[in-house]
Amino acid sequence: MKILVLNGSPRREQSDTMHITRAFLDGMNEAACQEDHIIHVIDKHIEYCTGCFSCMRNGGTCIHDDDMREILEEILASDLLIWSFPLYCYGMPAPLKALLDRTLPLSSMAMRKAGDRYEHVGQADFGHLRYLMICGCGFPNSRQNFEPAIAQFRLCFPGSHTIITVPESPMFSAPEAAVVTKPRLELVKKAGKQYAGTGGIDAALLAEIGSPMIPEEQYAAIVNGGV
Numbered sequence: 412m413k414i415l416v417l418n419g420s421p422r423r424e425q426s427d428t429m430h431i432t433r434a435f436l437d438g439m440n441e442a443a444c445q446e447d448h449i450i451h452v453i454d455k456h457i458e459y460c461t462g463c464f465s466c467m468r469n470g471g472t473c474i475h476d477d478d479m480r481e482i483l484e485e486i487l488a489s490d491l492l493i494w495s496f497p498l499y500c501y502g503m504p505a506p507l508k509a510l511l512d513r514t515l516p517l518s519s520m521a522m523r524k525a526g527d528r529y530e531h532v533g534q535a536d537f538g539h540l541r542y543l544m545i546c547g548c549g550f551p552n553s554r555q556n557f558e559p560a561i562a563q564f565r566l567c568f569p570g571s572h573t574i575i576t577v578p579e580s581p582m583f584s585a586p587e588a589a590v591v592t593k594p595r596l597e598l599v600k601k602a603g604k605q606y607a608g609t610g611g612i613d614a615a616l617l618a619e620i621g622s623p624m625i626p627e628e629q630y631a632a633i634v635n636g637g638v
Contacts, residue, residue, distance in 0.1 A: 412439075412443075412445050412446070412490045412491055412607070413445075413446045413447075413488065413489045413490045413491070414436070414439070414445055414446065414447040414448070414489065414490065414491045414492075414493060415447075415448055415450065415485055415486060415489040415491070415492050415493070416432060416436070416447060416448065416449040416450065416493045416495055417450055417452055417492065417493065417494050417495065417496075417507060417510065418432070418449055418450065418451050418452060418495050418496070419452050419494065419495065419496030419497075419503050419504045419506060419507030419510075420451075420453075420495070420496060420497050420504065421453045421504060421506065423451045423453060423454070424451075425584070426495075426497060427497060427547050427549075427580040427581050427582075427583050427584050428495055428496060428497045428545060428546065428547035428577075428580055429495060430580075430583035430584065430592075430596065431495075431545050431547055431575070431577055431580065431583065431596070431599050432493060432495040432545050434596040434597075434599040434600045434603065435493075435543075435545060435575070435599050435600070435602060435603035435606075436603060437600050437603065438599065438600035438601060438602060438603025438604040438605075438606075438607070439603040439604065439606060439607040440603075440607075441600070441603075441604050441607075442603075442604045442607035442608050443607055445607070448485070450482065450485075452506045452507050452510055453506050455477075455478040455479075455482065455506075455510075456477045456478045457477055457478055457479050457482075457506065457509050457510055457513060458475040458477050458479075458509075458513075459509055459512070460509070460512040460513050460515060461474070464515075464520065466515055466516035467515060467516070467518060467519050467520045467531070467534070468519075468520060470534065471516040471517065471534045471535060472516065473513065473515075473516050475513075479510070479513045482510065483513075483514065483516060483517065486514070486517075486537070486540070487517075487535055487536070487537055487540075489540065490539065490540070490541065491540070491541045491542075491543060492540055492541070492542050492543070493543045493544075493545060494507070494542070494543070494544045494545070494564070495545045495546075496545075496546055497546070497547050497548065497549075497580065498546055498547070498548040498549075498556060498557065498560060501556065501557075501558075501559040501560065502559055502560050502563065503546075503560060503563075511567065516534065516535075517533055517534060517535045517537060518531035518532070518533055518534060519531060519532050519533065519534045525569070530569075538570075540571070541571040541572070541573075541610070542564075542568040542570075542571060542572040542573070543572065543573045543574075543575070543606075544560070544561075544564045544572070544573070544574045544575065544576075545575045545577075546560055546574075546575070546576050546577070547576075547577045547578075547580025547583070548576070548577070548578050548579075548580060549579075549580065549581050549634075550578055550579075551578055551579050551623050551627035551628075551630040551631055552578055552623060552627050553576055553578050553621050553622075556578070557576040561574055561576070571610075573606065573611065573612060574617075575599070575602065575612075575617065575620060575621070576621050577595075577599075577620060577621060578621070578622075578623055579623055579624050579625065579630050581634075582624060582625075582630075583595075583596070588624075591624040591625055592624065595620065595624055598616065598619055598620050599620055601616065602616055602617070602620060
């Protein structure tokens with residue numbers, strides 16, 4: 412499987428969420444050898460979408476001549492697209508959002524009804540693509556935090572998508588928290604192995620991965636003590 416990872420964290424490899432993503436990739440590679448490429452979006456030249464819709468009217472050609480052209484080609488050549496990012500203001504970081512906006516050339520102005528909503532008709536063949544969201548957050552709980560990012564991801568990729576959310580993710584970058592982070596990363600690796608074999612992850616495993624690693628009150632007290 413050809414996997415493209417879009418790392419949306421401005422911290423690149425030091426991203427807390429990338430610990431989770433690397434564990435997932437390790438699990439996939441344990442199941443079968445995969446071809447993966449990680450793009451640190453912050454390092455790419457991606458202009459903001461101007462909303463001119465030229466790309467949707469002119470065969471997918473954007474007015475900007477930047478790194479997005481190559482990224483779109485790589486997206487279309489991939490089998491699995493992993494969106495890895497920390498939660499910023501209940502959504503994705505600005506560099507990754509700019510990239511998402513610039514996927515507009517894959518769609519045309521024409522629209523069709525799909526269930527209870529309308530969607531744009533594609534200008535490119537990306538029906539083979541699967542999508543996976545891996546999102547970490549600095550708060551100690553999942554409730555009332557990830558919902559906006561999850562809703563956007565489901566609307567953008569209504570077909571084959573899987574979502575992994577993990578609270579207390581700054582602990583993955585803290586060596587002293589290894590007693591709880593290592594077992595959690597093993598669960599993530601198990602999820603990657605399962606996904607490589609079946610194309611999905613058990614709901615119970617997703618829930619366990621998305622649960623707090625230490626009690627919420629204890630985590631909040633530790634964070635507040637370091638302020």
